[in-house]
Amino acid sequence: MHVLGMTLAKRRLLRACVAAAVTGAAQAAQAAVVAVDVGHSLARSGSTSASGKPEFQYNQALARDVIAGLAAAGLQTRAIGMDGEMDVLTARTEAARGADLFLSIHHDSVQPQYLPVADRFAGYGVFASRKNPDPKKSLACSVAVADRLQAIGRAPSLHHAEPIKGENRPLADAQRGVYWFDDLVVLKTAKQPALLVEAAITVNPAEDNMISDSRNRKLIASAIVAGVADCLRGGAGRS
Numbered sequence: 001m002h003v004l005g006m007t008l009a010k011r012r013l014l015r016a017c018v019a020a021a022v023t024g025a026a027q028a029a030q031a032a033v034v035a036v037d038v039g040h041s042l043a044r045s046g047s048t049s050a051s052g053k054p055e056f057q058y059n060q061a062l063a064r065d066v067i068a069g070l071a072a073a074g075l076q077t078r079a080i081g082m083d084g085e086m087d088v089l090t091a092r093t094e095a096a097r098g099a100d101l102f103l104s105i106h107h108d109s110v111q112p113q114y115l116p117v118a119d120r121f122a123g124y125g126v127f128a129s130r131k132n133p134d135p136k137k138s139l140a141c142s143v144a145v146a147d148r149l150q151a152i153g154r155a156p157s158l159h160h161a162e163p164i165k166g167e168n169r170p171l172a173d174a175q176r177g178v179y180w181f182d183d184l185v186v187l188k189t190a191k192q193p194a195l196l197v198e199a200a201i202t203v204n205p206a207e208d209n210m211i212s213d214s215r216n217r218k219l220i221a222s223a224i225v226a227g228v229a230d231c232l233r234g235g236a237g238r239s
């Protein structure tokens with residue numbers, strides 16, 4: 001109704017604005033490539049869950065959902081290590097060259113003295129490195145993902161900050177469960193901002209059951225996707 005009643009000049013302006021918005025969106029989508037790294041491999045499969053499954057299996061399933069979600073959100077994706085054949089960590093960051101963000105998907109464990117019963121450990125964790133070429137953007141993306149995970153009711157687990165051997169990680173943001181892990185190879189050697197998400201602590205049977213339900217896994221994937229989209233839209237640190 002309003003469009004029909006417009007003057008020719010206004011209609012031209014509207015068309016120009018719509019065209020600019022579409023071009024802008026296309027350019028943003030073109031620029032934003034997310035490298036989704038499937039943590040571990042078939043040969044080096046990571047931790048073992050309470051139900052006895054290798055971590056790689058959980059990482060692969062969640063990474064698939066994350067990739068589908070990112071694509072649905074209009075972002076480009078590049079899967080790293082999806083087939084389970086990637087054993088060299090630096091090959092992962094090499095394969096991610098040219099991407100705008102490196103997102104590594106993992107599931108968490110605890111120190112061996114707390115096993116086999118790890119019921120008291122639950123939640124997510126996010127890691128970034130100060131040795132990454134863009135620690136500021138890495139942290140911003142970690143915070144954005146953590147915020148979205150909290151928005152769906154996930155709580156951060158702070159067990160990596162415990163002052164014991166194997167942990168003792170400095171918290172970059174204690175409220176959000178974001179840690180600094182400066183020498184984590186993929187975060188340090190990535191050529192772009194990078195974060196590593198530990199989606200759940202699968203050595204805890206309750207967490208294992210939760211994430212093994214595809215509805216929960218998809219919800220967690222959608223939270224990760226929303227955080228990544230928030231962070232990439234933010235644009236800060238894009239150099």
Ligand SMILES: [Zn+2]
Pocket residue numbers: 039040046047055106107108
């Ligand atoms: Zn892992």
